Amino acid sequence: MAEKSSPLAIKGGPKAVQTPVGDIFTWPIITEEDEQACLEVLRAGKMSGTDVTKQFEQDFAAWHGTQYALGHSSGTAALLGAMWACGVGHGDEIICPSLTYWASGLPAFSLGATIIFADVEPHSICIDPKDIEHRITERTKAIVAVHYAGYPADMDPIMAIAEKHGVKVIEDVSHAHGGLYKGRLVGTIGHVGAMSVMSGKSLAVGEGGMVITNDRHIYERAVAFGHYERTAATEWATGKKVLTEPELVKFAGLPQGGYKFRMHQLSSAVGRVQLRHYRERTVEIQKGMNYFWDLLEGVPGIRAHRPPKGSGSTMGGWYSARGLYRAEELGGLPVRQFCEAVRAEGASTGPGANSPLHLHPLFNEADIYGHGKPTRIANTTRDVRQPKGSLPVAESIPTSCYGIPWFKHYRPQIIEEHALAFRKVAENYKELL
Numbered sequence: 001m002a003e004k005s006s007p008l009a010i011k012g013g014p015k016a017v018q019t020p021v022g023d024i025f026t027w028p029i030i031t032e033e034d035e036q037a038c039l040e041v042l043r044a045g046k047m048s049g050t051d052v053t054k055q056f057e058q059d060f061a062a063w064h065g066t067q068y069a070l071g072h073s074s075g076t077a078a079l080l081g082a083m084w085a086c087g088v089g090h091g092d093e094i095i096c097p098s099l100t101y102w103a104s105g106l107p108a109f110s111l112g113a114t115i116i117f118a119d120v121e122p123h124s125i126c127i128d129p130k131d132i133e134h135r136i137t138e139r140t141k142a143i144v145a146v147h148y149a150g151y152p153a154d155m156d157p158i159m160a161i162a163e164k165h166g167v168k169v170i171e172d173v174s175h176a177h178g179g180l181y182k183g184r185l186v187g188t189i190g191h192v193g194a195m196s197v198m199s200g201k202s203l204a205v206g207e208g209g210m211v212i213t214n215d216r217h218i219y220e221r222a223v224a225f226g227h228y229e230r231t232a233a234t235e236w237a238t239g240k241k242v243l244t245e246p247e248l249v250k251f252a253g254l255p256q257g258g259y260k261f262r263m264h265q266l267s268s269a270v271g272r273v274q275l276r277h278y279r280e281r282t283v284e285i286q287k288g289m290n291y292f293w294d295l296l297e298g299v300p301g302i303r304a305h306r307p308p309k310g311s312g313s314t315m316g317g318w319y320s321a322r323g324l325y326r327a328e329e330l331g332g333l334p335v336r337q338f339c340e341a342v343r344a345e346g347a348s349t350g351p352g353a354n355s356p357l358h359l360h361p362l363f364n365e366a367d368i369y370g371h372g373k374p375t376r377i378a379n380t381t382r383d384v385r386q387p388k389g390s391l392p393v394a395e396s397i398p399t400s401c402y403g404i405p406w407f408k409h410y411r412p413q414i415i416e417e418h419a420l421a422f423r424k425v426a427e428n429y430k431e432l433l
């Protein structure tokens with residue numbers, strides 16, 4: 001093949017990517033329909049209302065087949081509300097993968113709880129079900145499963161462990177809206193799904209978050225925690241007392257969390273429109289992204305980050321798409337150098353993903369609430385901090401993965417050129433050693 005023998009762009013050869021990319025990476029896709037929906041909210045002066053949000057919640061719940069959906073001001077707020085709703089409180093522990101964004105775990109600190117990090121699996125880079133059970137103690141209240149970079153976490157064993165120990169499972173769906181785990185929508189498998197829908201994510205709405213659940217008790221608690229104007233309505237509306245905790249019952253109808261987490265209705269309005277088109281748009285994303293990886297099947301040093309074909313699992317909207325890197329197959333070429341050479345070919349990429357949280361000083365040293373000791377161990381009876389070397393897979397992520405182009409359209413020529421950029425560098429790695 002002519003391309004194969006051509007020199008690398010970083011060595012003065014022709015770039016693999018030649019065709020203008022146009023709007024293939026543009027996201028979100030905003031049309032007049034989104035603009036119109038916003039104008040309606042603005043002209044009615046309903047920015048702080050809940051009517052549009054309630055419609056968005058209905059759409060969202062119907063899409064997932066869950067009984068409840070509760071709009072939030074951000075994914076962070078949704079996760080904090082979900083944690084409290086699952087009973088996480090003072091002195092408790094949650095188990096969370098080390099490889100994720102702050103908000104999957106950090107909000108637990110503000111509840112007086114702490115975080116125990118678990119390692120991730122090398123192929124999925126999601127929480128490793130085999131690294132969870134031995135971390136459960138009598139203080140464990142919840143496991144947070146993050147469907148990292150769109151890859152669905154292995155929910156079956158996680159749910160089995162949770163059932164066995166009476167622990168709740170919170171799915172953080174911020175990377176994986178509409179993704180399937182063995183044919184089931186992610187976010188509907190755990191006790192509660194919580195997610196961001198801010199405009200950087202694959203379901204891109206504006207600042208916002210969503211909590212979905214089939215558990216009325218969790219729903220009521222999430223309402224009581226962060227939704228002033230709804231606290232009175234919910235419990236009484238059902239005619240039965242869902243909240244059984246004496247403290248909650250005593251103060252039912254009152255804003256117990258003291259937080260205001262309602263979704264801004266410009267977000268809800270955009271959300272309704274985006275959702276209407278989301279499935280169709282993600283079908284095209286999946287077609288483009290799968291084509292990219294199909295073209296790279298068998299290339300040394302690089303591996304697709306996607307579930308096996310025929311597994312019934314999908315990558316949803318492929319948020320923050322990653323590839324796996326195996327330096328040993330490329331003579332030990334550091335991923336940083338690999339990415340530099342791919343960028344020279346005209347494709348955007350960069351090494352790593354989120355840095356492992358268990359090594360971050362914010363979790364190990366910071367005294368955030370003035371306890372006179374690190375917040376991580378402020379309310380625990382033992383030092384739960386996890387040193388370097390304790391979660392080897394999460395610690396390897398900065399050198400074992402990289403970003404790949406996130407195609408929003410199926411345009412074969414452009415995708416083929418981008419795949420060639422990666423292939424050329426992998427196949428000519430010796431030139432870089």
Ligand SMILES: *Cc1c(COP(=O)(O)O)cnc(C)c1O
Pocket residue numbers: 074075076077079100101103104146172174175195196197198208209
């Ligand atoms: C973005 C993100 C969040 C936080 O959502 P915000 O809407 O930004 O508050 C939570 N978890 C994960 C995994 C995320 O990527």
